[in-house]
Amino acid sequence: MFRRFDAGEGEALADFLAGEPWPFHTGSQVDRADVLERAAQGFYDETYWILADGERAGIVRLFDLEDATPMFDLRISESHRGKGLGQAAVRWLTDRLFGEFAHVERIEGTTRQDNAAMRQVFRRCGYVKEAHYRKAWPDAAGHRHDSVGYAIIRHDWQTGDTTVPDFHDE
Numbered sequence: 001m002f003r004r005f006d007a008g009e010g011e012a013l014a015d016f017l018a019g020e021p022w023p024f025h026t027g028s029q030v031d032r033a034d035v036l037e038r039a040a041q042g043f044y045d046e047t048y049w050i051l052a053d054g055e056r057a058g059i060v061r062l063f064d065l066e067d068a069t070p071m072f073d074l075r076i077s078e079s080h081r082g083k084g085l086g087q088a089a090v091r092w093l094t095d096r097l098f099g100e101f102a103h104v105e106r107i108e109g110t111t112r113q114d115n116a117a118m119r120q121v122f123r124r125c126g127y128v129k130e131a132h133y134r135k136a137w138p139d140a141a142g143h144r145h146d147s148v149g150y151a152i153i154r155h156d157w158q159t160g161d162t163t164v165p166d167f168h169d170e
């Protein structure tokens with residue numbers, strides 16, 4: 001279901017990313033040439049295809065892997081959404097990062113406040129809301145949205161607990 005992006009697949013990745021808009025990403029229209037250039041520079045070295053019946057349905061790119069808090073970018077093509085692939089991908093990357101990298105203590109992700117599907121994916125996968133950034137996310141039209149940050153900590157991954165942040169400490 002998950003297959004590592006191969007350096008020779010730059011064209012396929014460019015087709016995938018530039019093939020449809022990503023309204024919840026800054027720069028919602030991806031430029032093909034940018035993808036090809038970045039692929040040649042190794043930007044997608046830790047990127048995995050999400051396959052559905054052998055078809056390229058999405059990608060997940062892991063980054064900041066050397067940090068105690070790696071992050072990821074997840075995109076499922078519109079025709080494959082709502083079938084559980086997003087949750088499967090987040091569970092897979094969470095198991096992989098905690099299972100294979102002993103220095104990883106937390107995994108973090110940020111999304112736009114109105115990205116209800118992604119927020120549900122975070123919650124379903126044991127991630128907890130830690131941050132709320134007001135007017136932090138400008139869209140293509142210049143409108144500024146709030147953004148929200150979720151994370152899972154190693155302890156919760158290991159035990160199944162849900163550790164809630166100590167918000168009311170003032």
Ligand SMILES: CC(C)(COP(=O)(O)OP(=O)(O)OC[C@H]1O[C@@H](n2cnc3c(N)ncnc32)[C@H](O)[C@@H]1OP(=O)(O)O)[C@@H](O)C(=O)NCCC(=O)NCCS
Nearest residue numbers: 024074075076081082083084085086087111116117118120
């Ligand atoms: C966000 C995204 C990765 C989710 O992937 P997906 O494969 O559609 O997700 P899943 O099918 O695993 O789960 C989606 C969940 O959100 C829920 N959901 C979907 N749209 C929703 C909405 N508008 N309001 C509330 N819940 C919604 C679904 O019901 C499902 O929850 P459930 O299992 O409890 O029923 C995918 O929609 C996507 O790639 N979007 C565009 C790119 C993007 O926003 N990436 C994240 C950037 S941080």
